[in-house]
Amino acid sequence: MALLSNKKQGFISLFSGSGGLDLGLETAGLHPLLSVEVDNICQETLKLNKPKIKLSSEGDIFNISSSQIMKEAKVKRGELALLAGGPPCQPFSKSSYWANPNNSRMDDPRANCLIEFMRVANDLLPQVILIENVTGIGYSNKNDGLNFIFSEFKKINERNSTNFKPVIETLNTADFGVPQVRKRIFIIACRDGEEFKFPEPRFKSDDSDNAKLPNYRTAWDAIGDLDSDIYQNDLKLKGKWADLLPSIPEGKNYLWHTEKMGGLPLFGWRTRYWSFLLKLAKHKPSWTITASPGPATGPLHWKNRYLSVRELARLQTYPDTYKFFGSYREQHKQIGNSVPPAIGELLGLEIRRQVFKRQVRRSLRLIPKAREASCQTVKTSDVPGKYLDLIANHQEHPGVGKGPGAVKAVK
Template sequence: MLKAISLFTGAGGLDLGFEAAGFKTRVAVEMDHVCCETLRLNRRWSVIEDDLRVVTSKHLLKTAQLAPGEADILIGGPPCQPFSKNGYWANGDAPRLNDPNADTLNEYLRVVRDTQPKTLLLENVYGLAYAGKSEGLDRILDGIRDINKKAKTRYAPVWAVLDAAGYGVPQRRERIFLIASRDGREFKFPQPTHGESSVDQLTTALQPFHTAWDALGDLPQRLNDVDLQLTGKWADLLPSIPEGQNYLWHTPRGRGLPLFGWRTRYWSFLLKLSKHKPSWTIQAQPGPATGPFHWTNRKLSARELARLQTFPNDFKFDCDRSEVQRMVGNAVPSLLAEILAREIRRQLLDAPLRSQKLKLMPPHRRIAPRRHSVAPVHGTYLSLKGAHAEHPGVRLGPRARLRAAELADQ
């Protein structure tokens, strides 16, 4: 098997996809104890449980039993909260590289410099490349140029923002991927294979998106697990929202009752899966009213979360459900990693796989059952019925105005 070094491994979403494509993780570095225990439960990889900032490259290579230049690939998704969508809106024009959490980019580059893998893959939130706010991406590109100059390597990084649903994952999830080869070969990202509308499929030969039903249809629908029951102020309102909808159903532009103003809440507020569409992005640390929720008005189980992230069916968890959601919500969909790993083998490592069959691709199931019926609005919420102002627009909401005022006072 080809040899991989894994940084910021988490629960191993990237690694599991590369494993499906014939790579073996020789060493994984992860500081979160629950993630490390989950990795050890499932795979016999060498796991260094520590902060990468205190793990020397020498120790990393020794654990992997590799010399500099021997690794076929270095993979990792440095956790970069300053570049997330939430960070973007919360921090506005603040220079995000000044955030201490952005140091993870420098640590990734340090390991590239010291281990000189044949290829590398870096995954991150797409906010890393926001127009006018791409200092994180620029730092990576500048760092790789500096490595090339000093180490006489020829890494030629290319990057793209990919939506996992376009490659067969039953989840809409946009992330940036950067890939480079030490010998200067340029990587070409594979084109999407799946699309939404029948028109798209006819004109571009795309297969239909894999849906939440494709991922979950063979699992029990009704679960009595108390950990899956909704809690909090809005728990009794979810049954009145149809599957595939969110709180916007109960706005003046929706077809429910006018309980909220249009776009005055975050998109995932009371968001419910549709059997006929991919899931929306799984959140790592959702609030009590943050979806997506199951169409039977409950939280998603650990197995359902793993299915939507295309983890292998044999992958096990030995922790509470909230920890599973955190790990899965931070992971890369393993199917998308498998697809990219196969292309890296073919384009950059001259080691294409003979079989064209993807191991982690979910099936297209039979036609999904009819949508679940909705319940009347619980009496608790009827006092909210009335006229509600719409959100005033981008950068005009209360948080944006408060941030503008704070900047003006500085």
């Protein structure tokens, strides 16, 4: 089959979400042709920011044919420059692995989104394919997620005489100027056999000995100018643990109050999720923004409150002009599920440079600049008396696959 070339460097995104990856790719100079997204709230966010956006008539990937996708994007088979997306990743999440490490992830019905992505890839045969997912897709006991993807690329090549060579890399977004430590797997495959080379880190942590690189962008760089008391009432912490947070130092979580750290032994070591009572440190990048906010789920502000939507968006490198539809919880979920736009920009520029042979800039427009103003650490307070009855000789978590959730699942 004679494959066509696309001079416009257009892309189709599947599982577009609130548009983080799309925004980054477009900032890099690629042209959005079609977005396929099933969630109504995300659709409204996409339309809110781009009133003329081309959304697929059927957002459910299970109900739309590849021929319909090509028709709506106005491309023929083999003509598309880039197919990109991050299929929903619940079967490969850290929490799923921690509870049930021996289960096959591909046997989970929620993994069918990955199957559908590869179905569309086979039918469209784009010049480049970009897949984003959680790191768990690469460390399950059978490595079944990655094995499936590589197996599908092999089948695509056999059916169509193509030469896709998928290259996989785990990127820490902080290494590229995103003010957030967020590790995700990216797979990029070029149809003509070119092996994509992922960019080297451009920033370093404080304890790195690489003097040539600037330090990580920090939470203070991203949201220091929003450090105001005007949010005090709207974003006040709620629930059972609200009054305990002020006793935890910046950059720490509930583990501070265990026998192994400097607080009181109120909890057992690793008996709760890492994000429980997790507080930002001004001089470091944020911890990973999650998609499931809870009463005591971090990262939380160093002033002992929830982060505002704008603060969350900045930590993900969305520009201030970008808006999100829905309630606070719905907006938080969209941001937490996003690919940071700056990473989309980074990879989009590299795809244009390596694959499409264009001269492109190296700098990223979506990362924050270093903030020169100094910042003081917020002092901690004493543990309120109502929590003192929790002081005890607590047991540690027994290990992967041995916690209460895993035991309950087995029964």
